[in-house]
Amino acid sequence: MSHLATLVASAVGQKAAATILDVLDIAPPLAAEAEGPVSRAVFAMALNAVLFHDIMGRVPLGAAYVAERRAAGCKVLFDHGALRTIDFGDSAPTGALPAGHLAFARILEPLGYQVADLYPLDRLKMTGRAYAHLDRPEAIPQFFVSELHVERFSPAFQVIAHAVFDSTADALGVEAQRALAAFATEGACDLDAARAALPQVVAAFERTHGALRLEHYQALLAESAEAAWIxxxxxxxxxxxxxxxxxxxxAEGQKGLGRPVKDKVEVSGSGRVRQTAFKAQPVERVFVTDAGEVTLTVPGSFHEFISRDRFMDEAGVERLDLRFDSGNAQGIFKMTRTG
Structure with a gap:
C-alpha cells in the first residue's frame, strides 16, 4: 500500500480512503510513494485528502456533485481549501494558538508550503495569504488562510471577540510537533510517526474554542458575518x-439541476482566474443562553469551482496562474453570509 493510502486510511478508514483517493486527481508520484520515509509532499496531500473528506461530510451539495463526477468516471482536481483565523493584533495569541495565520504557518511551512501572495480583504477587515507548495505547486492543493483583524472593529466587538476566542485550544500534541520538526529539518518523516501525527494536524482544522453564547454570536454578527462564522x-x-x-x-450545469449557485462568476483583474460557488450549506449549531441551550440554523461551509488559465511568466516559462484576487475572494466570502 502506498504511503498516501496508508495515511488517509489511518485517519478516515479503508473504505472512505478508497473513495476519496479514487475521486481526487492526484499526481502519480504522490500516489506511488511506498518505500522509506514519508515525504513532506505526500503528507501534505494526505492532509488535504482528509480535509476534503471532512468538508464533503459537512456540505451535502458538494458531496452530491463529487459523487456525480465519480459516477461519470471523472476526477476532482482539488485546487485549494480556505480557512479563517482570528488576529487580535500586536502578535497577541488567540487562546493557546499563535496569532492569526501563524497558527497554520507552523503546520504548513514544515510541510513544504510558503506564502505565495498576500491579499488585502479590506472590505471585510481581513487579510488573506495563499500558501503554495514548493515541491509541486500545481498538483498539491493550496491553502488560502485569512485572518480577521479584531482591532479594526469597535471596542465592544473586541471585548466580545476575546470572550469567545480566548478559550481556543491547541490541537497539536507531542506527536504532531515531532513529525513537523522532522519534516522541517529532513523533508520527510518515519511512516509510523506520520500516522501518529496526522489526526492531531487534522484536528487543528476544526473549531477548538468553547461553548458560544447566543448574545456573543449576535454581537459579532452585527459587525462581521465572517467573525460570526468563525x-x-x-x-x-x-x-x-x-x-x-x-x-x-x-455553473450553468449546476443551476440547471436547481442547485443554489452564486449569481455571477467572479473574474480576476487579469481575467485568467474565474470562480463561482454553491451557497453555504445551512447547519444547526447550539448556543448558550441564560435560559439554557438553543439550537439555531446558521451558514456553514460550501463547495467552490475555479478555472485557471496558463500564461507566460517574465522568464518566458509557461505556468498555470495559481494566484488569487482580492475582489474575487471578497465576493466568494459572501457565500457564508446566508445559508
Missing part, C-alpha cells in the same frame, strides 16, 4: 475548490 465553525475549511476547465459551463 465563532460557530472555527478553523474548519470554509470551502474546498474543484479546479475545472470551464467554470461558466459548470
Amino acid at each position: 465563532a460557530t465553525e472555527g478553523q474548519a475549511f470554509n470551502h474546498a475548490t474543484d479546479r475545472v476547465a470551464d467554470v461558466e459551463a459548470v
